[in-house]
Amino acid sequence: MLALLFPGQGAQSDGFLHRLPQHRTVRDTLEEASQVLGIDVLTLDSADALRSTVAVQIGLTVAGVAFTRALAGEQLMPEISAGLSVGAYAAAVSCGAVHFGDALKMVRKRAELMETAYPSGHGLAAVSGLTEHQLETLAAQHVDADNRRVYVGNVNAPRQIVMAGANDALDTFIERALAAGARKAVRLAVSVPSHCELLAHVTDELVAYAQNVPFHAPQSTYIGNRGGRPLYTAQAIRDDLATNMRYTVRWFDALTVMLEMGAHVLIEAPPGQVLTDIARENCPDTAALAASAFSFDKLVATARRRLGTDGL
Structure with a gap:
């Protein structure tokens, strides 16, 4: 069974749209x-634009x-789609829950709300080596002089957690996490405090916007962000996004x-590698492939071989 994984903000790099496969469907x-x-849209991946x-x-x-x-043009259709953060929008398109144009407009609205709310001064930090409980405890203890705290944003693996908050609070928290035994703690290339209560007010605006976006029951399985579980209705996927x-x-x-659910081949869409690394580290018996690490033809051949569909 094939699952497609879609990376979130932080996976981008200069020129990533220009490095997509040279395929008719990509151009279209x-x-x-x-x-x-x-x-x-090809102007969106320059260093300045990013x-x-x-x-x-x-x-x-x-x-x-x-x-x-x-991939669909090569008869490789996923049975499961999942995306991290904004990657969930591509996952929802992949499973047929929302049309591409509607997803694009909703993503633009989402990003504008986030950027307007926090144009600067906030972001994310990845911490490895401590559990969610340990980091929650540290976060509860760690409130800076301006009464700012940090929040658990992503639980990517049992000991790979992303924290969200103000820049100064995050920088101090990184020091505290390292002192508490974290193996690594670094800032990410994200300028907003994603996935925490700091975005509660703008979430309400996006929920209102989404009520007018047409959603459909998925044609294949969509895995949600908030609960990490399959979602089967149009409304459930709308709410998740x-x-x-x-x-x-x-x-x-x-x-x-x-x-x-039976996924044994995971392909991470470009430009990501992080989701592939997480899968390889925690699920070594699964074939996890980052599209950005292969030529498109080699990726297709490798995926078919792993899926047992070489003759297609």
Whole structure:
């Protein structure tokens, strides 16, 4: 069984849209996105453009959908789709729960709300080596002089956690986490405090916006962010997408349920590698492939071999 994984903000790099597979469906997707948004989306992956949360989140969504369509053109259709944070939007398109154009507009709205709420001064930090409980305890103890705290944003693996908050509070928290035994603690290339209560007020605005976005029952399995469980209705997927910036992403739970459902080949859409690394470290018997590490033809051949569909 094939599962497609879609990375979140932080996976971007200069020129990532220009490195997508040279495939007809990719070109068509880039053109469609440009028409929907009224911009040339290939301008969104320059170093200057990627300073914008809006450019990053749109670009990641376009990349994920373009890659999904390229795979479909080679008769590789996922039975499960899951995305981390903004990656969930490409996952929802992949499983047929929302049309690409509608997803793009909702992503743009999401990113604009986040960027307007926190244009600077906030972000994320990844901490390895401590559990969620240990970090929650440290966070409760760690309130800086301005009464700012940090929050658990993503649980990517049992001891790989992303924290969200103000820059100064995060920098001090990193020192505290390392002193408490963290193996590694680093800032991420994200300029907003994703997946915590700091985004509660803008989440309400996105929920209201989403009520007018057409959603559909998924044609294949969609795994949610907030609960890390399969969601089967249009409304459940709408709610997951509209609220995931406020709540902790339960990525490891999502990965676990994918494997329990029978996924044995995982492909991470470009430009990501982190979700592949998490799967390889925690699920060594699973074939986890990062598209960005292969030529497209080699990726297709490898996936077919692992799925046992070489003759297609």
